[in-house]
Each structure stands twice: as structure tokens, then as C-alpha cells.
Amino acid sequence: DGGITQSPKYLFRKEGQNVTLSCEQNLNHDAMYWYRQDPGQGLRLIYYSQIVNDFQKGDIAEGYSVSREKKESFPLTVTSAQKNPTAFYLCASRLELRGNTIYFGEGSWLTVV
Amino acid sequence: GIQVEQSPPDLILQEGANSTLRCNFSDSVNNLQWFHQNPWGQLINLFYIPSGTKQNGRLSATTVATERYSLLYISSSQTTDSGVYFCAVERRAAGGTSYGKLTFGQGTILTVHP
Numbered sequence: 001d002g003g004i005t006q007s008p009k010y011l012f013r014k015e016g017q018n019v020t021l022s023c024e025q026n027l028n029h030d031a032m033y034w035y036r037q038d039p040g041q042g043l044r045l046i047y048y049s050q051i052v053n054d055f056q057k058g059d060i061a062e063g064y065s066v067s068r069e070k071k072e073s074f075p076l077t078v079t080s081a082q083k084n085p086t087a088f089y090l091c092a093s094r095l096e097l098r099g100n101t102i103y104f105g106e107g108s109w110l111t112v113v
Numbered sequence: 114g115i116q117v118e119q120s121p122p123d124l125i126l127q128e129g130a131n132s133t134l135r136c137n138f139s140d141s142v143n144n145l146q147w148f149h150q151n152p153w154g155q156l157i158n159l160f161y162i163p164s165g166t167k168q169n170g171r172l173s174a175t176t177v178a179t180e181r182y183s184l185l186y187i188s189s190s191q192t193t194d195s196g197v198y199f200c201a202v203e204r205r206a207a208g209g210t211s212y213g214k215l216t217f218g219q220g221t222i223l224t225v226h227p
Contacts (some may be wrong), residue, residue, distance in 0.1 A: 033215075035217075044217075088154055090154075100144070108156065
């Protein structure tokens with residue numbers, strides 16, 4: 001099936017540990033995105049990437065890191081520097097960086113205890 | 114950055130009723146999309162509608178870009194329409210291109226009772 005796959009769906013981690021969320025797409029899309037959603041809130045952009053080996057900070061990049069070594073993969077690391085990491089994380093992609101439909105994965109729930 | 118405001122924040126309907134959701138934005142846009150987030154968190158594309166009107170079954174949307182708003186109409190609502198509806202916009206940069214970032218509104222929570 002074509003689409004965007006995020007894993008794991010649910011993740012529990014202790015405070016102070018780094019966590020990496022996986023995002024893989026087989027849509028041959030150039031652009032990929034990571035958003036964060038807090039309960040009752042809209043989505044906020046963490047990082048985005050237009051092309052392999054290139055990525056840009058979004059509105060709330062502090063405490064997060066990404067890599068884009070392959071076109072189909074855009075993993076997000078939530079570092080111990082992120083002060084409030086418990087949230088729902090959504091990965092998205094679209095054909096090009098600008099001006100067309102964006103598609104989302106099913107999301108990953110991260111709980112830090 | 115661009116501001117996106119959605120109204121109403123909450124909406125409760127009886128099955129079969131019609132509704133209109135509104136999205137106002139503060140700057141020129143190249144892209145506007147409507148999404149439905151289901152109870153499991155999945156975001157479903159409803160419309161890609163930077164301007165004009167589109168219809169898909171019981172749903173339709175209109176964007177008046179010059180007046181910086183978009184409307185989502187839901188007719189004959191069903192319980193499966195419940196969830197959160199988001200509007201997201203992509204700001205237009207100088208020269209007509211865009212920055213490539215989608216900014217989301219806070220959403221409208223729709224509850225449809227049987």
C-alpha cells in the first residue's frame with residue numbers, strides 16, 4: 001500500500017532519555033514534515049525538509065533534531081532538552097515543498113514519565 | 114507569521130442538521146486545505162482549495178482569497194462526521210511563491226448526536 005508509515009504508534013519513555021520516531025513514505029514525495037499536536041490544540045511545525053540532506057527549522061524546533069539521508073525517510077529525535085515532550089507527533093509529506101496537497105501519517109503518541 | 118482563526122471552536126448538532134465552519138487568515142495564501150481529524154488522531158484530507166468552490170458528497174468548501182476566508186459546509190450531518198476540523202494555510206511570499214510551511218488553525222470540534 002502507498003502511504004506514510006509512522007512508528008511506533010505509542011511510546012513511553014523516562015524523562016531525560018532521547019527518543020526517535022520513525023517516518024517512512026513510499027509516495028515518492030520530495031517534501032516531508034514533522035508536526036506536534038497537544039491536547040485540544042492545532043498542529044505546530046517542528047521541522048521540514050524539501051530534499052535529501054536538507055531540512056529547515058519550523059516554529060518549535062528547540063529540543064528536536066531530524067535527518068534526511070534518504071528520500072523516503074525523515075526520522076525525528078526528541079531530545080532530553082525538549083522540556084515538555086509528551087504530545088502527539090504527526091509526520092506528513094507532499095510531492096513538492098510548495099502549493100499542493102499534504103498527506104499525513106497516523107501519528108505517534110509519546111508519553112514521558 | 115500568518116494567523117489562522119477558526120470558528121466556532123465547538124459545535125453540537127443533531128444528526129441531519131447542516132453546519133458552516135469558518136476559517137479566517139491574515140495574509141495572502143497559495144494553499145488552503147481542510148482536514149478532518151478522527152477520534153484516533155488520523156488527519157484526513159477533505160479539500161485542497163486555495164480559491165473557488167469545490168464539492169464532495171455532503172461536503173463543500175468555498176475560499177474567497179481576496180477577503181481572506183474559507184468556509185466548509187456540512188449538509189445532512191451524520192455521527193461519523195464528529196471530530197475536529199482543521200483549516201491550514203500556506204502563506205504567499207513576495208513574487209507569488211510560498212514559504213512551503215502550512216500553518217494550522219486551532220480547529221472546530223464537531224459533535225453530531227444521533
